[in-house]
Structures are given as C-alpha cells and as structure tokens.
Amino acid sequence: MTELLVGSKKGLFVLRGEPGESFDIAARAFPGDVVEYGTRDPRTGRYFASVTSGFYGPRLMYTDDPTGDWEQAKGPTFPEDIPDTSLDRIWIVQPGEADGVLYAGVAPAALFTSTDSGATWELNRSLWNVPTRPEWNPGAGGLALHSICPWPGDPQRLAVGISAAGVWLSEDGGETWRTGYKGLVPLYVPEDEQENTHALCVHNMHRAPQRPERLFMQFHGSVYRSDDTGETWSDIASGLPSGFGFPLTIDPSDPDNAYVIPLTADLDRVTPEGKVRVFETRDAGGSWIARGDGLPSDDAYLTILRQAFGHDGGTPLGLFFGATSGEVFGSADAGASWYSVHQHLAPVTSVRVSA
Amino acid sequence: MLRAPLKDRADGQGQLDLPGDSLGEVLRELERRYPRLEGWVLDEHGTIRRHVNVFVNGERGRADTAVSADARVHVLPSISGGS
Numbered sequence: 001m002t003e004l005l006v007g008s009k010k011g012l013f014v015l016r017g018e019p020g021e022s023f024d025i026a027a028r029a030f031p032g033d034v035v036e037y038g039t040r041d042p043r044t045g046r047y048f049a050s051v052t053s054g055f056y057g058p059r060l061m062y063t064d065d066p067t068g069d070w071e072q073a074k075g076p077t078f079p080e081d082i083p084d085t086s087l088d089r090i091w092i093v094q095p096g097e098a099d100g101v102l103y104a105g106v107a108p109a110a111l112f113t114s115t116d117s118g119a120t121w122e123l124n125r126s127l128w129n130v131p132t133r134p135e136w137n138p139g140a141g142g143l144a145l146h147s148i149c150p151w152p153g154d155p156q157r158l159a160v161g162i163s164a165a166g167v168w169l170s171e172d173g174g175e176t177w178r179t180g181y182k183g184l185v186p187l188y189v190p191e192d193e194q195e196n197t198h199a200l201c202v203h204n205m206h207r208a209p210q211r212p213e214r215l216f217m218q219f220h221g222s223v224y225r226s227d228d229t230g231e232t233w234s235d236i237a238s239g240l241p242s243g244f245g246f247p248l249t250i251d252p253s254d255p256d257n258a259y260v261i262p263l264t265a266d267l268d269r270v271t272p273e274g275k276v277r278v279f280e281t282r283d284a285g286g287s288w289i290a291r292g293d294g295l296p297s298d299d300a301y302l303t304i305l306r307q308a309f310g311h312d313g314g315t316p317l318g319l320f321f322g323a324t325s326g327e328v329f330g331s332a333d334a335g336a337s338w339y340s341v342h343q344h345l346a347p348v349t350s351v352r353v354s355a
Numbered sequence: 356m357l358r359a360p361l362k363d364r365a366d367g368q369g370q371l372d373l374p375g376d377s378l379g380e381v382l383r384e385l386e387r388r389y390p391r392l393e394g395w396v397l398d399e400h401g402t403i404r405r406h407v408n409v410f411v412n413g414e415r416g417r418a419d420t421a422v423s424a425d426a427r428v429h430v431l432p433s434i435s436g437g438s
Contacts, residue, residue, distance in 0.1 A: 055406045055432040056360075056395040072391065077399035086398040 002312060003355035005038030005047070005066070006322055010346035012038050012049050014066045014354075019318055019332035023341045027067040037307055038066075040354035041095045041102065044117050047354065048102075050090035058087050060104065062118050066354070075121030076104050076112035082128070092307065093118070094148035097155035105145035109136065109162045113174065124174050127160070132198050139163040139201050139220070146306060147205035151212045159207065159215060159230045166200035167217075169230050180226070183233035187221045188266075204248040204306055211255035214284070218248040218260055225285045236285025241272040247309035251317050251334070256284040259291075259335060261304045261321060270301035278319070280335050294338035295329060302327070307350035322348025356429045364391040373428075378403075378411060379418030381428060396430055408433045 004023065006013040012035040017023030029035075030051045037050040047066045052058040061070040078085045088107040095102050096113075104112040104121060111124040136143060147161030158170045159180065167180035181200055189197045201220035208214040217224040217233065222243035224233040237243040242262040251257035259280050264272045271277065277292040296302070302323040312318035317334040324347040331338045362369045366389065373388075375381035379401055386393045396407055401418060403409055409416050410429040422428065 053395075055404070057398060057404050059394060072393075077394065080400065083400055086400060086402070 001355070002318065002353060004310075004320055004328070004341070005040065005049075005350070005352045005354045006328060006342075006345065006348055007035035007038045007049070007307070007350035008322075008326075008346035008348050009034050011035055012051075012066075013342075013345055015328070015342055017341070019330065020339055022339075023328075023330075025342070029066065029070060030061070035349065036089055037092055037350045037352075038354075039093050039352045041118070043095060043099075046117060048093045048118060050093065050104075052089055058089050060090055060093065060118070060121070073114075073119055073121060075114075076106055076110075076123070077121075078110070079123060082123075088142060089144070091144050091146040092148055094150065097150050097153060101155065103148045103150075103158075105148050105160065107142040107144040108138075109143045109145040109165060111145055111148070111160055111174065126175055127168060127170075127177050130168075130177055132165075135198050136162075136165040137199055141306070147202065149205060149207040149215060151207070152209045154212075157212075157229070159205065161202035161205035161217065163203060164199050164201035164220070166198060167202060167205065167230050180230035180233075182231060183226075183235070184219060184224065185222065185235070203246045206248055206250045206258070208250055208255035208258075209252045214255050216248060216250055216258045216285070218245050220244070220266065223248075223260055223285065234285075236281070239288040240279055241277075244269075245304075246306040247304045247321060249309045249311050249319065251311065252313050253315060253317075254282075257282055257317075257334075258285070259309070259319065261309060263303065269303050271304075274299045274301055276300045276302050276323075276329075278321070278331075278335050278338075291331070291335035292338070293336065294331075305349055307352075308348050310350075310352040312353040318353065320351050320353060322351045324348060356427065358431065361392060361395060361430060364395065365389040375422055377418065378409060378416045378420040378422055378428065381422055382409070382418070382430075406433045406435055407431070 004015040011031045012029040014027040015023040016026045034052045049061045060073040063070040092105040100117045102114045112121040149159040151157035156173045168177045204218040213229045215226045223237040245262040247261040263269045275297045276295040277290045279288045309321040319331040322328040326345040328341040330341040373384045
C-alpha cells in the first residue's frame with residue numbers, strides 16, 4: 001500500500017492504494033482551507049500539514065494519524081520584536097539531520113527551526129537579518145522560502161532556496177549564511193544588472209543525497225545543476241521544451257537522475273504543446289527524455305505547482321504529481337509509464353508520499 | 356458570540372462572558388481560556404486578522420476599541436476571505 005498526502009485548495013486528501021491502480025480517499029482533513037503542503041517525518045512517523053484559512057490565517061498542524069484529529073503547533077510565527085511582519089504561508093516542512101530537528105520555510109521568506117519534532121518553532125534570526133534583505137523582492141507567489149536541502153549526515157550544512165532572493169548556504173547549522181548565486185542568469189533583469197542583482201527567482205531545489213555536493217534547481221526560466229554545494233551553477237535546460245516550470249524531484253538513489261515538468265513560459269503556465277510530459281535526465285542534465293506514456297497527450301493544458309511532484313524513494317522509483325485541474329498521476333516504473341491515481345480533486349498544491 | 360469553526364475550538368461554547376476594557380483584551384482572554392484559538396482571530400502581533408470581522412454592539416471594532424461590561428461582541432468571518 002502506498003499513501004499520498006495531497007494538499008489542495010480545499011483541504012488535505014490522504015490517498016491510499018496500490019501502485020498502478022487508482023487510489024481511494026482515506027481521509028479529507030481541513031475542508032475548505034488551503035493545504036499548501038503535507039508531509040511525514042520518516043524518523044517519527046509524524047504527519048504535518050501547512051494549512052491556511054482564508055479567514056483565520058496560516059498554521060501548522062500535526063498528527064500521528066492523518067485520518068484522525070490534528071494538533072496545532074506553536075508556530076511558526078514571527079516574534080514580537082519583528083512587529084510589522086506576520087506569517088503569510090508555510091511553504092515547506094523538511095526533516096533535518098539532528099534528532100528532533102525540522103525546518104519550515106515560510107512567506108515572507110524566513111526559515112524556522114523546531115528541535116522538538118515539530119511541536120514548537122523558532123525563527124532563524126541570522127537569515128532573517130542578512131544585510132541584503134531590504135533589497136529582496138517577491139515573486140508572483142510572494143517572497144517565499146520554499147526549498148530546504150539538508151546535507152545527509154551533517155546537520156551543520158544546509159541550503160535554502162528563496163523566490164526571489166536566490167540560494168543561501170550555511171555550514172554552521174544556520175548560524176551564518178552566504179549566497180550561492182554564481183552562474184544563475186535572471187533573464188527578467190536587464191543584462192547589465194544580471195550579475196549584481198539579488199532578484200534570483202529560484203522555483204525549486206533538491207539535493208542528491210548520494211552525492212550531496214550536487215543540487216538540482218528549477219529556476220525562473222531555466223534548469224540548473226551545482227556540483228560544488230551550491231557555490232556555482234550550470235545551465236542544464238538544453239533539450240527541454242521550456243526552461244520554465246516549478247516541479248522538480250530527484251531519485252535519491254541516483255545522483256544523475258532528476259525529473260522536471262516544464263511549463264510553457266512565465267506568461268503561459270501550462271504544459272507545452274497541449275501534452276503532459278515529465279522530463280527525465282539520467283546524466284545529470286546532459287540530456288532529457290520525455291516521459292509521457294499514459295499521460296494526457298492531446299489538448300491537455302495543465303498547471304502543476306511547485307510542491308506537487310514527489311517520489312517514494314523506492315526501486316524502481318515511484319513518482320506522483322498533481323495538477324490544478326484536480327488530477328493526480330503516478331508512475332510505478334520511474335516515469336516509463338503513468339496511470340491515473342485520482343481525478344476530480346480540488347486544485348492540487350502539493351504531493352508527497354507518506355507511506 | 357462565536358460560530359464554527361471558532362466555536363468548535365472553544366469546546367463548543369458559542370456564547371462566553373469575558374472580561375476586558377478593550378476588544379484586544381477580550382480577544383486575548385478568549386485565547387487564554389481556549390488556547391486552541393490562538394492565532395485564529397488575532398495574528399502573532401495581536402492584530403485582528405484582515406478577513407475576520409469583530410463587532411462590538413453591532414459596530415465593527417479594532418483591537419483598541421473600548422468595550423463596556425455589558426457589550427455584545429460577535430466574531431464573524433468576513434465575506435472577503437473565501438476563495
């Protein structure tokens with residue numbers, strides 16, 4: 001049995017089923033509220049859901065049983081001495097490396113840390129206080145810290161991605177931060193300003209666990225890879241129908257293997273040419289293979305959001321993604337073929353495999 | 356006066372007697388008695404959330420609105436918050 005946490009504009013759907021077949025809805029939590037992200041900490045088994053009520057604001061909820069009751073975490077919230085800032089949205093919850101440690105990335109762009117398995121949260125003040133912050137600007141989705149990449153086995157090393165304020169790297173557990181900008185080309189900035197701007201619109205970023213100095217990034221207009229812990233970046237978008245997109249995932253067992261779902265362009269955020277296709281690289285971005293067997297291929301203009309693409313970590317790799325049309329697709333063979341997991345859900349914001 | 360889902364988070368209490376000289380004080384007392392409401396009406400800085408309307412004797416109030424001992428306070432979702 002595989003279990004998916006599917007965040008949507010209208011609640012969290014807990015889907016369960018066998019790979020290759022359609023899944024059942026085991027539970028729907030937080031009806032009417034936006035669930036931006038759902039995930040499970042594999043170390044404790046605890047489930048997390050980032051929930052935003054259009055009326056009553058954002059909050060982080062957790063439970064040990066996603067079909068039962070959920071408890072509200074204490075935070076993340078901005079402390080009293082930052083009076084003009086309140087939490088807009090929780091983009092991601094990411095288990096860390098140290099015992100009990102989790103990270104949360106939020107809008108406005110900030111990193112929060114929990115040391116008690118997600119019950120309470122504290123702002124990372126050193127990233128909040130970096131001198132360039134007053135120059136940061138939001139992307140269309142807000143000023144968002146949405147990607148958090150721990151370093152397997154080393155709790156001191158961390159990389160985070162911010163839209164639109166680039167990559168930030170720490171090697172001392174988040175005490176100090178430096179940028180990882182080199183090689184990123186913001187085509188939406190005049191050419192003579194591109195080298196000096198902080199307006200670097202990272203859309204998604206994942207680390208290759210088997211080769212942790214390697215990171216893959218979906219940027220606003222291209223796809224990049226870094227082989228030096230995020231210091232410098234190389235464009236690897238050649239062979240894709242578009243460099244634009246949001247969803248990105250990797251095969252945790254193969255550092256050369258990554259997947260993206262391109263969208264046509266920033267002005268037209270749908271699957272290119274009316275075909276839904278996942279693109280896979282097996283050579284770290286040297287080439288890309290279209291994977292569309294079983295996916296809609298005629299007049300299909302879907303939008304797949306940033307966090308709506310996940311994997312099960314298995315061999316062969318199971319892949320799952322959801323669209324704002326309410327469809328969820330899966331692959332039980334690392335993208336070679338696809339099947340319908342569920343249809344007619346609310347617009348999908350996130351997909352993660354939880355069991 | 357509370358409606359769902361706030362009422363549910365206040366252990367089913369839709370009508371409560373709460374002390375306070377200002378609306379902010381009344382709402383903070385509400386949070387103190389019912390911690391599951393923390394952050395729902397007031398944000399982390401004590402500001403009434405943008406899409407929540409709080410009425411004092413039928414008039415829309417702010418955190419600093421004075422509240423008399425016999426005032427009736429209604430907490431309602433605004434029509435602007437949904438999507």
